[in-house]
Amino acid sequence: MNRRQTYEAAQRRRSLAVAGVSTFAVLAAIILLVPLAPGWPAVKASFFDGGVFVQTFPTLLRAFLIDVMIFAWSVPLILGLGLAIALARGARAPALFPLRIFGAVYVDIFRGVPVVLTIYLIGFGVPGLGLPRPWNSPYIWGTVALVLTYSAYIAEVLRSGIESIHASQRNAAICLGLGERDTMRYVILPQAIRRVVPANMNMLVALQKDVALLSFIGPVEILRQAGIYKSLLANFTPYVVAAVIFLAVTVPATRYADHLLNRDRDARS
Amino acid sequence: MPEAKLSLRGVQKSFGDNQVLRGIDLDVAAGEMICLIGASGSGKSTLLRCINQLEPIDDGTVWLDGLDISEPGLDLGPVRRRIGIVFQSYNLFPHMSALDNVLLAPRRVLGEDNKARAEALFERFGLAQHMRKYPDQLSGGQQQRVAVIRALAMQPEIMLFDEITAALDPELVGEVLNVLRQLRSEGMTMILATHEMGFARELADRVCFMDGGVIVEEGPPEQMFTAPEVARTQAFLRSVLR
Numbered sequence: 001m002n003r004r005q006t007y008e009a010a011q012r013r014r015s016l017a018v019a020g021v022s023t024f025a026v027l028a029a030i031i032l033l034v035p036l037a038p039g040w041p042a043v044k045a046s047f048f049d050g051g052v053f054v055q056t057f058p059t060l061l062r063a064f065l066i067d068v069m070i071f072a073w074s075v076p077l078i079l080g081l082g083l084a085i086a087l088a089r090g091a092r093a094p095a096l097f098p099l100r101i102f103g104a105v106y107v108d109i110f111r112g113v114p115v116v117l118t119i120y121l122i123g124f125g126v127p128g129l130g131l132p133r134p135w136n137s138p139y140i141w142g143t144v145a146l147v148l149t150y151s152a153y154i155a156e157v158l159r160s161g162i163e164s165i166h167a168s169q170r171n172a173a174i175c176l177g178l179g180e181r182d183t184m185r186y187v188i189l190p191q192a193i194r195r196v197v198p199a200n201m202n203m204l205v206a207l208q209k210d211v212a213l214l215s216f217i218g219p220v221e222i223l224r225q226a227g228i229y230k231s232l233l234a235n236f237t238p239y240v241v242a243a244v245i246f247l248a249v250t251v252p253a254t255r256y257a258d259h260l261l262n263r264d265r266d267a268r269s
Numbered sequence: 270m271p272e273a274k275l276s277l278r279g280v281q282k283s284f285g286d287n288q289v290l291r292g293i294d295l296d297v298a299a300g301e302m303i304c305l306i307g308a309s310g311s312g313k314s315t316l317l318r319c320i321n322q323l324e325p326i327d328d329g330t331v332w333l334d335g336l337d338i339s340e341p342g343l344d345l346g347p348v349r350r351r352i353g354i355v356f357q358s359y360n361l362f363p364h365m366s367a368l369d370n371v372l373l374a375p376r377r378v379l380g381e382d383n384k385a386r387a388e389a390l391f392e393r394f395g396l397a398q399h400m401r402k403y404p405d406q407l408s409g410g411q412q413q414r415v416a417v418i419r420a421l422a423m424q425p426e427i428m429l430f431d432e433i434t435a436a437l438d439p440e441l442v443g444e445v446l447n448v449l450r451q452l453r454s455e456g457m458t459m460i461l462a463t464h465e466m467g468f469a470r471e472l473a474d475r476v477c478f479m480d481g482g483v484i485v486e487e488g489p490p491e492q493m494f495t496a497p498e499v500a501r502t503q504a505f506l507r508s509v510l511r
Contacts, residue, residue, distance in 0.1 A: 172360035175323055176374035176423060177350035186373055190364045 045235075052237040056229045060241050063225035067211045070143060070221070074211070075204065077147045082154030087184070089159055103155070110152035116213050119145040123217030138218035146214070150207050157199045161192035198264055201257035205250050212246075222246075273332075274299040274458055275320065275427060280329035280339075282319050289315045291482035292329065297427070297460060302453055304469035304490075305462045307479035308505060313462035316479070317429045320460065321352040333427075350378055353420030354429040357436050359412045361404040367391070367415045368400040371422045378423070390418045394448055410441030417448050428452065430461040466509055470494050478502045 001009070034040060088096075089103035110118065122145040127136035134140075165188050173183040215224035222242050229238035273296035282290040289312050297303055305313040318324040320331060322338060322345050331339040338348045361370050371387045391400045394414050404412050413433055420428060430449070434442045446468050452459060453472050463469055469476055470490045477487040478497070486499045494510070497503050 168356065168358060168360045169362065171323060172356065172362070173374075175321060175349055175354045176419065177346050177378040178374055179346060179378075182377045186377065187362055191362075194364065 047236045047240055049235055049237045052229075052233055052235045053241055056226075056233075056238045057241055060222055060225055060229075060238060061245060063220060064222040064242075064245050066219060066221040067208070070139065070146070070211045070214060070219070071208050074143055074146050074150070074207065077143070078150045078154055078207070079200075081147060081151035082158055085151060085155035086158035086162065089155065090162060092180075107152045107155055110149045111156070113149075115146070115149050115210050116216065118149050119213050119217060121145075122148070123214070138214065142214035142217055142219065146207065146210065150203065150210075153203055154200060157196050157203065158192065161196035161199075162188055164195060165191050195264070198257050198261040201253065201260060205253045205257065208250060208253070209246060212242075273297055274301075274334060275460075276330075276332040277320070278330050278332075280316070280319055280331065281327045282315055282324060283327055289482050290319065290326075293482075293484060295477070295484065297458060299426075299458055300456045301474045302457075302459045302472060303461070304473040304476045305460065305479055306464070306466065306469060306476060306505075307485075311479040312482045313479055314431050317354065317431050317460065317462055320427075320429060321349055321354050323349075323354070346378070350374070350423045351425055352427045352429060353423060353425035354431065355413070355416050355420055355433050357432045359404070359409070359416045359436075361412055361416055361419070363404050366401050366403055367396070367407065367418075370404070370415060371400075371419045374419070375422050387418075387422055390421055394418060394451070395444075408441060409437045410444045413437065413445050414448055417445075417452075421452075427458045427460070430459065430463070432462050432464065434463070434465060464509070466494070466506075478505060480505065 035044075037043075085103050085106055088099040089107070091097075091100050091103075119142060123138055123141045126141050126144075127138070169187055169191070170183055173187040178187070212221065212223040215221055215227070220228070222245065226238035226242040230236055275295075275297040277293050277295040280290055280293040281288070293312075293316060295303075305316065307313055315324065319326045319339075322331070325341070326339050329339070330337055333348065333351065336348075337343075338345070361367075362373070365373065368384075368387060368391070371390065372382070372384065375387070376382055388397070388400065391397045394417070396411060396414055396418070399407060399411055399415075404415070407415065416433075417428075434445050437445065442465070446465065449459070449461070449468075450472065461469070461473075473490045475487055476490045476493040477484045478493065478499075478501075479485065480501050486493070486497060486502045493502070494506065497506060
């Protein structure tokens with residue numbers, strides 16, 4: 001080892017030691033101090049009941065499959081509609097001006113309203129028109145609400161991706177005689193979409209969580225199932241179970257998105 | 270109407286208040302090779318972009334084989350595929366292999382999928398073993414040669430080169446200039462904006478010195494480089510040939 005390596009190794013050992021001691025101190029404080037709070041026994045009994053955890057876990061996991069299902073069929077719809085809106089907002093031809101306005105208004109509205117409000121308004125409002133079964137299903141209108149909201153976000157992400165592609169790429173395509181449509185489809189979009197994959201991954205993680213909001217309009221998915229158990233067992237542990245199940249999915253997904261983001265940044269620097 | 274392959278008369282172009290071209294007259298015969306020289310900002314690049322109508326001109330006329338291609342509202346697709354252009358910054362499509370870069374425009378615009386001809390072009394310019402690679406796997410010189418091939422694949426009648434060696438490391442300039450020599454010997458009509466004075470002197474039929482948005486002086490390279498008549502040309506050549 002040369003001098004620099006020796007120095008750096010010593011620095012690393014020192015940093016590791018400091019990090020270890022401080023982490024240990026914080027954990028110890030939490031473990032020792034939280035139980036000292038006057039309400040801790042009651043909180044422990046109603047949120048961290050091992051028996052209830054084991055009892056409700058299988059059903060909640062099964063209910064979570066409904067969330068996964070809604071998520072799975074929403075994603076392609078969101079991506080498709082998001083792309084359409086992004087392209088509509090970029091339309092330059094005068095005849096397409098209404099489309100541009102529509103895209104802008106659409107994005108403003110659905111990004112401006114809280115998701116849960118959109119779900120209430122569409123989920124209760126549209127079936128209230130007296131639609132026959134199965135067209136009054138909360139699954140349909142809940143999905144519609146999610147798709148409308150998230151496609152607005154995805155459209156904005158895609159648009160930023162499209163605008164981040166340097167004008168020289170477009171010029172090169174135009175100079176080869178390619179038309180506007182071919183330029184967008186074969187030159188701009190493939191690069192733009194690749195560039196915004198990490199940002200969209202984060203969107204999809206948020207979507208996975210927001211699917212639980214559909215519980216407010218009917219579907220007995222994991223959040224509602226946890227609520228049922230809470231009433232039945234007079235215990236909040238099912239909510240903790242639901243949180244654990246969500247984390248098991250969202251933590252790996254966010255880590256993966258971060259990994260993609262970092263790789264992207266490294267590749268561009 | 271002029272008889273030349275390409276003719277410019279009184280071409281003017283402004284960007285905002287900045288008038289970049291102040292009345293350009295130029296005739297280019299078929300098979301001729303013209304070098305535009307001049308300081309940065311003298312209007313060389315803008316002139317090239319106004320020839321293929323990437324930039325619409327404000328005033329004046331550009332004729333290609335007698336067709337006024339500067340007419341506002343003209344469908345420029347058919348015009349652009351007759352005039353190839355290569356940029357200083359290559360501008361290859363980074364998400365496609367070199368071969369796909371070359372095949373895209375013939376496929377989409379001409380509706381022909383002539384892989385053999387594209388491969389022959391790679392062969393001709395010594396890049397056959399690189400055509401499956403992506404742009405970021407190629408050196409600057411190789412990327413620039415792919416950009417030339419990509420333009421040639423549309424079988425243009427005129428090629429424009431916008432300082433295509435300016436961004437290259439010195440040891441890579443030669444391979445790109447060799448491509449130009451090859452095109453020259455095949456009789457391609459070419460207009461180059463360039464800082465490579467030695468190259469201009471060696472190959473050009475005519476050298477045009479630009480300054481302040483006009484062609485100050487033009488003539489055969491021997492005369493331009495040994496006995497320029499205009500003081501501004503003399504000053505410029507003194508500063509670059511030192």
